[in-house]
Amino acid sequence: xxxxxxxxxxxxGVPWEGTAERTSPVFNPATGVQTGELDLASAxxxxxxxxVAKAAWESSWQRSSLTQRTQxxxxxxxxxxxxxxxIGALITAxxxxxxxxxxxxxxxxxxxxxxxxxIPHLLKGGFSENVSTKVDVYSIRQSLGVVAVISPFNxxxxxxxxxxxxxxxxxxxxxxxxxxxxxxxxxxxxELWAEAGLPDGVLNVVHGDKEAVDALLEHPDVKxxxxxxxxxxxxxxxxxxxxxxxxxxxxGGAKNHMLVLPDADLDLAADAAVNAGFGSAGxxxxxxxxxxxxxxxxxxxxxxxxxxxxxxxxxxxxxxxxMGPLVTAAHRDKVASYLDSGVxxxxxLVVDGREGDVDADGEGFFLRPTLFDNVTPGMGVYxxxxxxxxxxxxxxxxxxxxxxxxxxxTYGNGTAIFTNDxxxxxxxxxxxxxxxxxxxxxxxxxxxxxxxxxxxxxxxxDSHAHGMEGVHFFTRGKVVTSRWLDPSHGGLNLGFxxxx
Ligand code: NAD
Numbered sequence: 001x002x003x004x005x006x007x008x009x010x011x012x013g014v015p016w017e018g019t020a021e022r023t024s025p026v027f028n029p030a031t032g033v034q035t036g037e038l039d040l041a042s043a044x045x046x047x048x049x050x051x052v053a054k055a056a057w058e059s060s061w062q063r064s065s066l067t068q069r070t071q072x073x074x075x076x077x078x079x080x081x082x083x084x085x086x087i088g089a090l091i092t093a094x095x096x097x098x099x100x101x102x103x104x105x106x107x108x109x110x111x112x113x114x115x116x117x118x119i120p121h122l123l124k125g126g127f128s129e130n131v132s133t134k135v136d137v138y139s140i141r142q143s144l145g146v147v148a149v150i151s152p153f154n155x156x157x158x159x160x161x162x163x164x165x166x167x168x169x170x171x172x173x174x175x176x177x178x179x180x181x182x183x184x185x186x187x188x189x190x191e192l193w194a195e196a197g198l199p200d201g202v203l204n205v206v207h208g209d210k211e212a213v214d215a216l217l218e219h220p221d222v223k224x225x226x227x228x229x230x231x232x233x234x235x236x237x238x239x240x241x242x243x244x245x246x247x248x249x250x251x252g253g254a255k256n257h258m259l260v261l262p263d264a265d266l267d268l269a270a271d272a273a274v275n276a277g278f279g280s281a282g283x284x285x286x287x288x289x290x291x292x293x294x295x296x297x298x299x300x301x302x303x304x305x306x307x308x309x310x311x312x313x314x315x316x317x318x319x320x321x322x323m324g325p326l327v328t329a330a331h332r333d334k335v336a337s338y339l340d341s342g343v344x345x346x347x348x349l350v351v352d353g354r355e356g357d358v359d360a361d362g363e364g365f366f367l368r369p370t371l372f373d374n375v376t377p378g379m380g381v382y383x384x385x386x387x388x389x390x391x392x393x394x395x396x397x398x399x400x401x402x403x404x405x406x407x408x409x410t411y412g413n414g415t416a417i418f419t420n421d422x423x424x425x426x427x428x429x430x431x432x433x434x435x436x437x438x439x440x441x442x443x444x445x446x447x448x449x450x451x452x453x454x455x456x457x458x459x460x461x462d463s464h465a466h467g468m469e470g471v472h473f474f475t476r477g478k479v480v481t482s483r484w485l486d487p488s489h490g491g492l493n494l495g496f497x498x499x500x
Protein backbone atom coordinates (compact mmCIF):
# COMPACT_ATOMS: atom_id res chain seq x y z
CA UNK A 1 0.00 0.00 0.00
CA UNK A 2 1.44 3.40 -0.95
CA UNK A 3 2.13 6.13 1.60
CA UNK A 4 -0.59 8.79 1.81
CA UNK A 5 0.33 12.04 0.03
CA UNK A 6 0.77 15.10 2.19
CA UNK A 7 -1.79 17.79 1.35
CA UNK A 8 -1.05 21.25 2.67
CA UNK A 9 -2.07 24.92 2.66
CA UNK A 10 -1.32 27.34 -0.19
CA UNK A 11 -0.17 30.65 1.21
CA UNK A 12 1.10 33.61 -0.76
CA GLY A 13 1.27 31.56 -3.95
CA VAL A 14 3.28 28.62 -2.58
CA PRO A 15 2.68 25.43 -0.59
CA TRP A 16 3.15 25.94 3.15
CA GLU A 17 6.49 24.63 4.39
CA GLY A 18 5.79 24.41 8.11
CA THR A 19 5.05 21.30 10.16
CA ALA A 20 1.43 20.79 11.16
CA GLU A 21 0.63 20.00 14.78
CA ARG A 22 -2.50 18.17 13.68
CA THR A 23 -3.37 16.27 10.49
CA SER A 24 -6.41 14.45 9.16
CA PRO A 25 -6.70 11.42 6.85
CA VAL A 26 -8.21 11.70 3.36
CA PHE A 27 -9.68 8.55 1.81
CA ASN A 28 -10.61 7.25 -1.60
CA PRO A 29 -14.21 6.33 -0.72
CA ALA A 30 -14.44 3.81 -3.57
CA THR A 31 -11.62 1.66 -2.19
CA GLY A 32 -11.59 2.66 1.48
CA VAL A 33 -7.85 3.33 1.20
CA GLN A 34 -6.29 6.38 2.83
CA THR A 35 -4.68 8.38 0.04
CA GLY A 36 -3.83 11.65 1.74
CA GLU A 37 -2.75 13.18 5.03
CA LEU A 38 -4.05 16.73 5.34
CA ASP A 39 -2.37 19.46 7.37
CA LEU A 40 -4.85 21.16 9.69
CA ALA A 41 -4.22 24.85 10.35
CA SER A 42 -3.82 26.19 13.86
CA ALA A 43 -5.52 29.44 14.84
CA UNK A 44 -2.11 31.08 14.76
CA UNK A 45 -1.49 30.01 11.17
CA UNK A 46 -4.93 31.27 10.12
CA UNK A 47 -3.98 34.63 11.62
CA UNK A 48 -0.78 34.70 9.58
CA UNK A 49 -2.62 33.80 6.38
CA UNK A 50 -5.21 36.52 6.92
CA UNK A 51 -2.27 38.91 7.33
CA VAL A 52 -0.82 37.76 3.99
CA ALA A 53 -4.19 38.26 2.29
CA LYS A 54 -4.63 41.70 3.83
CA ALA A 55 -1.19 42.80 2.63
CA ALA A 56 -1.95 41.57 -0.92
CA TRP A 57 -5.27 43.42 -0.91
CA GLU A 58 -3.76 46.65 0.39
CA SER A 59 -0.67 46.64 -1.77
CA SER A 60 -2.12 45.63 -5.11
CA TRP A 61 -5.46 44.00 -5.67
CA GLN A 62 -7.62 46.67 -4.06
CA ARG A 63 -6.29 49.16 -6.60
CA SER A 64 -6.16 46.82 -9.61
CA SER A 65 -8.03 48.15 -12.61
CA LEU A 66 -11.06 46.37 -13.99
CA THR A 67 -8.98 45.62 -17.07
CA GLN A 68 -6.28 43.94 -14.99
CA ARG A 69 -8.86 41.89 -13.12
CA THR A 70 -10.71 40.76 -16.21
CA GLN A 71 -7.47 39.70 -17.87
CA UNK A 72 -6.84 37.34 -14.94
CA UNK A 73 -10.46 36.16 -14.94
CA UNK A 74 -10.53 35.34 -18.66
CA UNK A 75 -7.23 33.48 -18.38
CA UNK A 76 -8.49 31.57 -15.34
CA UNK A 77 -11.65 30.64 -17.22
CA UNK A 78 -9.60 29.19 -20.07
CA UNK A 79 -7.32 27.24 -17.73
CA UNK A 80 -10.22 25.84 -15.72
CA UNK A 81 -12.01 24.80 -18.88
CA UNK A 82 -8.88 23.03 -20.10
CA UNK A 83 -8.35 21.24 -16.76
CA UNK A 84 -11.95 20.18 -16.19
CA UNK A 85 -11.23 16.49 -16.57
CA UNK A 86 -8.18 16.60 -14.25
CA ILE A 87 -10.11 18.38 -11.54
CA GLY A 88 -13.04 16.03 -12.02
CA ALA A 89 -10.69 13.09 -11.47
CA LEU A 90 -9.43 14.63 -8.22
CA ILE A 91 -13.01 15.06 -7.03
CA THR A 92 -13.92 11.46 -7.83
CA ALA A 93 -10.80 10.22 -6.04
CA UNK A 94 -11.70 11.96 -2.75
CA UNK A 95 -15.48 12.45 -2.88
CA UNK A 96 -16.47 9.31 -4.78
CA UNK A 97 -19.03 10.76 -7.22
CA UNK A 98 -18.85 9.34 -10.75
CA UNK A 99 -16.49 11.09 -13.18
CA UNK A 100 -19.19 12.63 -15.38
CA UNK A 101 -20.86 14.13 -12.32
CA UNK A 102 -17.54 15.43 -11.00
CA UNK A 103 -16.79 17.11 -14.32
CA UNK A 104 -20.34 18.45 -14.35
CA UNK A 105 -19.81 20.29 -11.07
CA UNK A 106 -16.65 21.89 -12.48
CA UNK A 107 -18.71 23.07 -15.46
CA UNK A 108 -21.28 24.65 -13.16
CA UNK A 109 -18.47 26.38 -11.25
CA UNK A 110 -16.92 27.51 -14.52
CA UNK A 111 -20.17 29.29 -15.32
CA UNK A 112 -19.65 31.52 -12.27
CA UNK A 113 -16.14 32.37 -13.49
CA UNK A 114 -17.69 33.30 -16.85
CA UNK A 115 -20.24 35.50 -15.08
CA UNK A 116 -17.41 37.16 -13.14
CA UNK A 117 -15.62 37.95 -16.43
CA UNK A 118 -18.38 40.55 -16.91
CA ILE A 119 -17.34 42.43 -13.76
CA PRO A 120 -16.79 45.78 -15.52
CA HIS A 121 -20.46 45.79 -16.42
CA LEU A 122 -21.59 44.32 -13.08
CA LEU A 123 -19.80 47.00 -11.07
CA LYS A 124 -21.08 49.92 -13.10
CA GLY A 125 -22.61 52.49 -10.81
CA GLY A 126 -25.37 55.01 -11.41
CA PHE A 127 -24.86 58.68 -12.30
CA SER A 128 -27.35 61.51 -12.00
CA GLU A 129 -26.29 64.80 -13.46
CA ASN A 130 -27.36 68.15 -12.01
CA VAL A 131 -29.45 66.76 -9.12
CA SER A 132 -29.19 70.23 -7.69
CA THR A 133 -27.77 73.16 -9.59
CA LYS A 134 -24.32 72.06 -10.80
CA VAL A 135 -24.34 69.11 -8.39
CA ASP A 136 -23.87 65.55 -9.65
CA VAL A 137 -24.44 62.30 -7.71
CA TYR A 138 -22.95 58.92 -8.52
CA SER A 139 -22.70 55.53 -6.87
CA ILE A 140 -19.72 53.21 -6.78
CA ARG A 141 -19.09 49.79 -5.24
CA GLN A 142 -15.77 48.96 -3.60
CA SER A 143 -14.13 45.82 -2.27
CA LEU A 144 -14.40 44.78 1.38
CA GLY A 145 -10.84 43.58 2.05
CA VAL A 146 -10.20 40.00 3.18
CA VAL A 147 -13.15 37.64 2.78
CA ALA A 148 -13.34 33.99 3.83
CA VAL A 149 -15.03 31.06 2.10
CA ILE A 150 -15.75 27.89 4.11
CA SER A 151 -17.02 25.04 1.97
CA PRO A 152 -18.60 21.58 2.39
CA PHE A 153 -17.46 18.18 1.11
CA ASN A 154 -20.24 17.53 -1.36
CA UNK A 155 -19.20 19.96 -4.10
CA UNK A 156 -15.46 20.36 -3.54
CA UNK A 157 -15.00 22.51 -6.67
CA UNK A 158 -18.38 24.03 -7.49
CA UNK A 159 -19.24 25.54 -4.12
CA UNK A 160 -15.89 27.34 -3.77
CA UNK A 161 -16.38 28.56 -7.35
CA UNK A 162 -19.77 30.04 -6.40
CA UNK A 163 -17.86 32.63 -4.39
CA UNK A 164 -14.14 32.91 -5.21
CA UNK A 165 -14.33 34.31 -8.79
CA UNK A 166 -16.83 37.00 -7.80
CA UNK A 167 -14.95 37.92 -4.61
CA UNK A 168 -11.72 38.28 -6.58
CA UNK A 169 -13.41 40.11 -9.47
CA UNK A 170 -14.80 42.60 -6.94
CA UNK A 171 -11.24 43.36 -5.75
CA UNK A 172 -11.12 41.36 -2.50
CA UNK A 173 -8.45 39.02 -1.18
CA UNK A 174 -9.71 35.55 -0.26
CA UNK A 175 -8.91 32.91 2.33
CA UNK A 176 -10.67 29.64 1.55
CA UNK A 177 -11.05 26.73 3.93
CA UNK A 178 -12.28 23.68 2.02
CA UNK A 179 -13.80 20.58 3.55
CA UNK A 180 -11.17 18.41 5.19
CA UNK A 181 -12.75 15.33 3.56
CA UNK A 182 -11.87 16.20 -0.05
CA UNK A 183 -9.40 19.10 -0.07
CA UNK A 184 -7.36 18.52 -3.24
CA UNK A 185 -9.70 20.07 -5.83
CA UNK A 186 -9.44 23.50 -4.20
CA UNK A 187 -5.64 23.31 -4.21
CA UNK A 188 -5.67 22.43 -7.92
CA UNK A 189 -8.04 25.31 -8.74
CA UNK A 190 -5.93 27.72 -6.65
CA GLU A 191 -2.89 26.79 -8.74
CA LEU A 192 -4.83 27.75 -11.86
CA TRP A 193 -5.50 31.20 -10.40
CA ALA A 194 -1.77 31.66 -9.87
CA GLU A 195 -1.08 30.50 -13.42
CA ALA A 196 -3.68 32.99 -14.66
CA GLY A 197 -1.62 35.81 -13.16
CA LEU A 198 -3.44 36.50 -9.90
CA PRO A 199 -0.90 38.22 -7.63
CA ASP A 200 0.43 36.11 -4.75
CA GLY A 201 -1.57 36.39 -1.56
CA VAL A 202 -4.86 37.40 -3.19
CA LEU A 203 -6.10 33.81 -2.90
CA ASN A 204 -4.89 31.56 -0.07
CA VAL A 205 -6.02 28.09 0.93
CA VAL A 206 -6.01 27.03 4.58
CA HIS A 207 -7.05 23.51 5.41
CA GLY A 208 -8.53 22.75 8.75
CA ASP A 209 -11.47 22.03 10.99
CA LYS A 210 -13.35 23.90 13.71
CA GLU A 211 -10.18 25.56 14.98
CA ALA A 212 -9.53 27.18 11.58
CA VAL A 213 -13.19 28.17 11.15
CA ASP A 214 -13.30 29.74 14.61
CA ALA A 215 -10.09 31.64 13.89
CA LEU A 216 -11.64 33.08 10.71
CA LEU A 217 -14.82 33.98 12.60
CA GLU A 218 -12.84 35.80 15.27
CA HIS A 219 -10.26 37.58 13.11
CA PRO A 220 -10.99 41.32 12.90
CA ASP A 221 -9.49 41.62 9.41
CA VAL A 222 -11.91 39.08 7.91
CA LYS A 223 -14.75 41.27 6.68
CA UNK A 224 -17.13 38.73 5.20
CA UNK A 225 -17.79 35.01 5.42
CA UNK A 226 -19.43 32.83 2.78
CA UNK A 227 -20.22 29.51 4.43
CA UNK A 228 -21.90 26.42 3.01
CA UNK A 229 -22.55 23.31 5.08
CA UNK A 230 -25.01 21.67 7.44
CA UNK A 231 -27.66 23.75 9.17
CA UNK A 232 -26.33 23.61 12.76
CA UNK A 233 -22.86 24.79 11.64
CA UNK A 234 -24.34 27.39 9.27
CA UNK A 235 -26.38 28.84 12.13
CA UNK A 236 -23.29 28.86 14.39
CA UNK A 237 -21.15 30.57 11.73
CA UNK A 238 -23.86 33.15 11.14
CA UNK A 239 -24.32 33.89 14.86
CA UNK A 240 -20.63 34.17 15.72
CA UNK A 241 -19.66 35.92 12.48
CA UNK A 242 -22.35 38.59 12.69
CA UNK A 243 -21.70 39.09 16.42
CA UNK A 244 -18.13 39.85 15.41
CA UNK A 245 -19.33 42.48 12.97
CA UNK A 246 -18.87 40.49 9.77
CA UNK A 247 -21.10 40.22 6.77
CA UNK A 248 -22.19 36.55 6.66
CA UNK A 249 -24.06 34.41 4.16
CA UNK A 250 -24.40 30.89 5.58
CA UNK A 251 -26.11 28.33 3.39
CA GLY A 252 -27.34 25.31 5.33
CA GLY A 253 -28.91 21.90 4.89
CA ALA A 254 -31.97 20.79 2.97
CA LYS A 255 -34.89 18.42 2.68
CA ASN A 256 -36.12 18.82 -0.86
CA HIS A 257 -39.62 17.70 -1.80
CA MET A 258 -40.88 16.73 -5.23
CA LEU A 259 -44.65 17.06 -5.52
CA VAL A 260 -46.20 14.82 -8.18
CA LEU A 261 -49.76 15.68 -9.19
CA PRO A 262 -52.08 13.03 -10.67
CA ASP A 263 -51.92 14.61 -14.13
CA ALA A 264 -48.11 14.47 -14.31
CA ASP A 265 -46.19 12.49 -16.89
CA LEU A 266 -45.28 9.62 -14.54
CA ASP A 267 -42.37 8.37 -16.65
CA LEU A 268 -40.82 11.82 -16.60
CA ALA A 269 -41.47 12.04 -12.84
CA ALA A 270 -39.98 8.60 -12.18
CA ASP A 271 -36.84 9.43 -14.17
CA ALA A 272 -36.53 12.72 -12.31
CA ALA A 273 -37.03 11.15 -8.88
CA VAL A 274 -34.33 8.54 -9.52
CA ASN A 275 -31.86 11.03 -11.05
CA ALA A 276 -32.37 13.65 -8.35
CA GLY A 277 -32.68 11.17 -5.49
CA PHE A 278 -29.62 9.05 -6.16
CA GLY A 279 -27.27 11.20 -8.27
CA SER A 280 -24.04 11.79 -6.35
CA ALA A 281 -25.31 9.18 -3.85
CA GLY A 282 -27.88 11.69 -2.59
CA UNK A 283 -25.08 13.92 -1.32
CA UNK A 284 -26.41 17.04 -3.00
CA UNK A 285 -28.03 19.93 -1.21
CA UNK A 286 -30.57 19.96 -4.06
CA UNK A 287 -31.16 16.18 -4.01
CA UNK A 288 -34.79 15.10 -3.86
CA UNK A 289 -35.27 13.14 -0.65
CA UNK A 290 -39.05 13.32 -0.20
CA UNK A 291 -41.33 12.35 -3.05
CA UNK A 292 -44.82 13.67 -2.30
CA UNK A 293 -47.28 11.66 -4.37
CA UNK A 294 -50.80 13.03 -4.69
CA UNK A 295 -53.10 9.99 -4.82
CA UNK A 296 -53.99 7.96 -6.76
CA UNK A 297 -50.53 7.98 -8.41
CA UNK A 298 -48.31 6.57 -5.65
CA UNK A 299 -48.52 2.84 -6.52
CA UNK A 300 -47.87 3.38 -10.23
CA UNK A 301 -45.06 5.86 -9.55
CA UNK A 302 -43.37 3.55 -7.04
CA UNK A 303 -43.51 0.67 -9.56
CA UNK A 304 -41.83 2.83 -12.20
CA UNK A 305 -39.19 4.06 -9.75
CA UNK A 306 -38.45 0.56 -8.48
CA UNK A 307 -38.04 -0.66 -12.02
CA UNK A 308 -35.52 2.11 -12.77
CA UNK A 309 -33.63 1.54 -9.51
CA UNK A 310 -33.08 -2.07 -10.55
CA UNK A 311 -31.06 -0.83 -13.53
CA UNK A 312 -28.69 1.40 -11.56
CA UNK A 313 -25.08 0.29 -11.20
CA UNK A 314 -23.44 1.32 -7.94
CA UNK A 315 -19.66 1.21 -7.75
CA UNK A 316 -16.33 2.91 -8.27
CA UNK A 317 -16.96 6.28 -9.94
CA UNK A 318 -14.03 5.80 -12.30
CA UNK A 319 -15.86 2.86 -13.90
CA UNK A 320 -19.07 2.67 -15.96
CA UNK A 321 -21.27 3.20 -12.93
CA UNK A 322 -24.28 5.39 -12.13
CA MET A 323 -23.68 6.00 -8.45
CA GLY A 324 -20.53 6.03 -6.34
CA PRO A 325 -19.89 5.49 -2.64
CA LEU A 326 -20.64 7.78 0.28
CA VAL A 327 -17.88 10.09 1.37
CA THR A 328 -16.71 8.32 4.54
CA ALA A 329 -17.36 5.04 6.34
CA ALA A 330 -18.92 6.94 9.25
CA HIS A 331 -21.32 8.76 6.92
CA ARG A 332 -22.25 5.52 5.14
CA ASP A 333 -23.00 3.89 8.51
CA LYS A 334 -25.08 6.85 9.65
CA VAL A 335 -27.14 6.81 6.43
CA ALA A 336 -27.55 3.02 6.69
CA SER A 337 -28.84 3.38 10.26
CA TYR A 338 -31.91 5.17 8.84
CA LEU A 339 -32.90 1.97 7.07
CA ASP A 340 -33.48 0.30 10.45
CA SER A 341 -35.00 3.34 12.11
CA GLY A 342 -37.37 3.91 9.18
CA VAL A 343 -38.72 0.37 9.48
CA UNK A 344 -38.96 0.71 13.27
CA UNK A 345 -40.95 3.91 12.79
CA UNK A 346 -43.45 2.15 10.53
CA UNK A 347 -42.29 3.09 7.01
CA UNK A 348 -42.29 0.42 4.30
CA LEU A 349 -38.82 -0.50 3.00
CA VAL A 350 -39.48 -1.08 -0.73
CA VAL A 351 -35.85 -1.32 -1.90
CA ASP A 352 -33.09 -2.07 0.64
CA GLY A 353 -29.77 -0.47 -0.33
CA ARG A 354 -27.80 -2.86 1.84
CA GLU A 355 -28.58 -5.65 -0.62
CA GLY A 356 -27.03 -6.26 -4.03
CA ASP A 357 -23.60 -5.98 -5.59
CA VAL A 358 -21.29 -3.06 -6.16
CA ASP A 359 -18.79 -2.73 -8.99
CA ALA A 360 -15.64 -1.90 -7.01
CA ASP A 361 -12.53 -3.39 -5.45
CA GLY A 362 -11.58 -3.07 -1.80
CA GLU A 363 -13.61 -1.85 1.14
CA GLY A 364 -15.38 1.20 -0.28
CA PHE A 365 -18.07 3.12 1.59
CA PHE A 366 -21.02 1.89 -0.44
CA LEU A 367 -24.74 1.83 0.13
CA ARG A 368 -27.00 1.16 -2.83
CA PRO A 369 -30.15 3.23 -3.50
CA THR A 370 -32.96 2.76 -1.00
CA LEU A 371 -36.69 3.47 -1.35
CA PHE A 372 -39.17 3.92 1.48
CA ASP A 373 -42.96 4.15 1.13
CA ASN A 374 -45.60 5.32 3.62
CA VAL A 375 -43.27 7.82 5.21
CA THR A 376 -44.83 10.50 7.41
CA PRO A 377 -43.61 13.53 9.32
CA GLY A 378 -42.35 12.54 12.75
CA MET A 379 -40.28 9.67 11.38
CA GLY A 380 -36.49 10.23 11.39
CA VAL A 381 -36.29 9.37 7.68
CA TYR A 382 -38.59 12.30 6.98
CA UNK A 383 -37.54 14.82 9.60
CA UNK A 384 -33.76 14.54 9.23
CA UNK A 385 -31.54 15.53 6.36
CA UNK A 386 -30.12 12.05 5.65
CA UNK A 387 -27.78 13.21 2.85
CA UNK A 388 -27.52 9.80 1.25
CA UNK A 389 -29.22 7.64 -1.40
CA UNK A 390 -32.52 7.25 0.47
CA UNK A 391 -35.76 8.35 -1.19
CA UNK A 392 -38.94 8.53 0.88
CA UNK A 393 -42.43 8.50 -0.59
CA UNK A 394 -45.02 10.49 1.34
CA UNK A 395 -48.59 9.88 0.18
CA UNK A 396 -51.02 12.81 0.29
CA UNK A 397 -54.63 13.26 -0.78
CA UNK A 398 -54.45 16.61 -2.52
CA UNK A 399 -52.29 19.44 -3.82
CA UNK A 400 -53.17 21.48 -0.72
CA UNK A 401 -52.08 18.71 1.61
CA UNK A 402 -48.78 18.38 -0.28
CA UNK A 403 -48.17 22.13 -0.20
CA UNK A 404 -48.91 22.28 3.52
CA UNK A 405 -46.42 19.48 4.17
CA UNK A 406 -43.67 21.23 2.20
CA UNK A 407 -44.30 24.60 3.81
CA UNK A 408 -44.31 23.07 7.30
CA UNK A 409 -40.82 21.65 6.78
CA THR A 410 -38.01 23.44 8.56
CA TYR A 411 -35.88 23.51 5.39
CA GLY A 412 -36.59 25.50 2.24
CA ASN A 413 -33.73 24.98 -0.17
CA GLY A 414 -35.17 23.44 -3.34
CA THR A 415 -38.44 21.86 -4.44
CA ALA A 416 -40.12 20.69 -7.62
CA ILE A 417 -43.62 20.13 -8.92
CA PHE A 418 -44.42 17.63 -11.64
CA THR A 419 -47.66 18.36 -13.46
CA ASN A 420 -49.13 19.14 -16.88
CA ASP A 421 -51.42 21.76 -15.38
CA UNK A 422 -49.95 25.23 -15.88
CA UNK A 423 -52.37 26.76 -13.40
CA UNK A 424 -51.30 24.34 -10.66
CA UNK A 425 -47.63 24.98 -11.40
CA UNK A 426 -48.20 28.72 -11.27
CA UNK A 427 -49.98 28.42 -7.91
CA UNK A 428 -47.14 26.30 -6.58
CA UNK A 429 -44.39 28.74 -7.57
CA UNK A 430 -46.33 31.46 -5.79
CA UNK A 431 -47.38 29.57 -2.66
CA UNK A 432 -44.42 27.36 -1.82
CA UNK A 433 -42.03 28.66 0.86
CA UNK A 434 -38.81 27.48 -0.74
CA UNK A 435 -35.98 29.46 -2.35
CA UNK A 436 -35.52 27.49 -5.58
CA UNK A 437 -38.44 25.95 -7.44
CA UNK A 438 -38.48 23.54 -10.37
CA UNK A 439 -41.48 22.99 -12.64
CA UNK A 440 -41.00 19.57 -14.21
CA UNK A 441 -37.30 20.13 -13.37
CA UNK A 442 -36.10 18.14 -10.35
CA UNK A 443 -32.84 19.96 -9.51
CA UNK A 444 -33.52 23.64 -10.16
CA UNK A 445 -30.00 24.98 -9.57
CA UNK A 446 -30.05 28.57 -10.86
CA UNK A 447 -27.64 29.66 -13.57
CA UNK A 448 -24.65 31.72 -12.46
CA UNK A 449 -26.30 35.03 -13.39
CA UNK A 450 -29.22 34.28 -11.05
CA UNK A 451 -28.58 33.68 -7.35
CA UNK A 452 -28.54 30.39 -5.44
CA UNK A 453 -30.05 30.11 -1.99
CA UNK A 454 -32.81 28.67 0.11
CA UNK A 455 -35.29 29.93 2.69
CA UNK A 456 -35.87 29.11 6.36
CA UNK A 457 -33.22 26.81 7.92
CA UNK A 458 -31.46 26.46 4.56
CA UNK A 459 -29.97 29.97 4.64
CA UNK A 460 -28.84 32.31 7.39
CA UNK A 461 -28.31 35.88 6.22
CA ASP A 462 -30.08 37.64 3.42
CA SER A 463 -27.68 37.23 0.50
CA HIS A 464 -27.85 34.29 -1.84
CA ALA A 465 -24.77 33.03 -3.68
CA HIS A 466 -23.54 34.35 -7.06
CA GLY A 467 -25.47 36.47 -9.56
CA MET A 468 -25.97 40.11 -8.60
CA GLU A 469 -26.48 39.14 -4.96
CA GLY A 470 -22.93 37.79 -4.99
CA VAL A 471 -21.59 41.04 -6.44
CA HIS A 472 -23.41 43.01 -3.75
CA PHE A 473 -22.25 40.67 -0.99
CA PHE A 474 -18.59 41.15 -1.91
CA THR A 475 -18.72 44.94 -2.28
CA ARG A 476 -19.93 47.92 -0.32
CA GLY A 477 -21.69 50.85 -1.83
CA LYS A 478 -20.66 54.47 -1.74
CA VAL A 479 -22.56 57.45 -3.07
CA VAL A 480 -20.67 60.58 -4.07
CA THR A 481 -22.27 64.00 -4.28
CA SER A 482 -19.99 66.37 -6.16
CA ARG A 483 -19.97 70.04 -7.01
CA TRP A 484 -17.15 71.74 -8.76
CA LEU A 485 -16.31 75.23 -7.61
CA ASP A 486 -18.80 77.84 -8.62
CA PRO A 487 -18.69 81.23 -6.91
CA SER A 488 -22.46 81.57 -6.98
CA HIS A 489 -22.75 78.62 -4.52
CA GLY A 490 -20.27 79.94 -1.98
CA GLY A 491 -21.13 81.41 1.39
CA LEU A 492 -21.99 80.11 4.82
CA ASN A 493 -25.16 78.10 5.40
CA LEU A 494 -25.48 75.79 8.43
CA GLY A 495 -28.83 74.41 7.32
CA PHE A 496 -29.33 70.79 6.20
CA UNK A 497 -28.39 70.45 2.51
CA UNK A 498 -31.39 70.97 0.25
CA UNK A 499 -31.59 70.94 -3.47
CA UNK A 500 -32.15 73.89 -5.72
P1 NAD B 1 -20.43 20.44 7.50
O1 NAD B 1 -21.36 21.42 8.12
O2 NAD B 1 -20.02 19.25 8.29
O3 NAD B 1 -19.05 21.17 7.06
C1 NAD B 1 -19.06 22.37 6.32
C2 NAD B 1 -17.79 23.15 6.67
O4 NAD B 1 -17.83 23.48 8.06
C3 NAD B 1 -16.52 22.36 6.44
O5 NAD B 1 -15.54 23.21 5.87
C4 NAD B 1 -16.13 21.88 7.83
O6 NAD B 1 -14.74 21.74 7.99
C5 NAD B 1 -16.65 22.99 8.72
N1 NAD B 1 -17.05 22.50 10.04
C6 NAD B 1 -17.45 21.25 10.37
N2 NAD B 1 -17.76 21.19 11.68
C7 NAD B 1 -17.54 22.42 12.19
C8 NAD B 1 -17.70 22.99 13.49
N3 NAD B 1 -18.11 22.27 14.53
N4 NAD B 1 -17.42 24.29 13.64
C9 NAD B 1 -16.99 25.04 12.61
N5 NAD B 1 -16.84 24.54 11.36
C10 NAD B 1 -17.12 23.26 11.15
O7 NAD B 1 -21.08 20.02 6.10
P2 NAD B 1 -20.62 18.89 5.12
O8 NAD B 1 -20.95 17.57 5.73
O9 NAD B 1 -19.25 19.13 4.65
O10 NAD B 1 -21.58 19.17 3.87
C11 NAD B 1 -22.88 18.67 3.78
C12 NAD B 1 -23.89 19.67 4.24
O11 NAD B 1 -23.79 20.88 3.48
C13 NAD B 1 -25.33 19.20 4.03
O12 NAD B 1 -26.07 19.57 5.15
C14 NAD B 1 -25.77 19.95 2.80
O13 NAD B 1 -27.15 20.14 2.68
C15 NAD B 1 -25.05 21.24 2.99
N6 NAD B 1 -24.93 21.96 1.73
C16 NAD B 1 -25.75 23.02 1.52
C17 NAD B 1 -25.69 23.70 0.33
C18 NAD B 1 -26.60 24.87 0.08
O14 NAD B 1 -26.42 25.51 -0.93
N7 NAD B 1 -27.54 25.17 0.94
C19 NAD B 1 -24.77 23.32 -0.65
C20 NAD B 1 -23.93 22.24 -0.39
C21 NAD B 1 -24.03 21.56 0.81
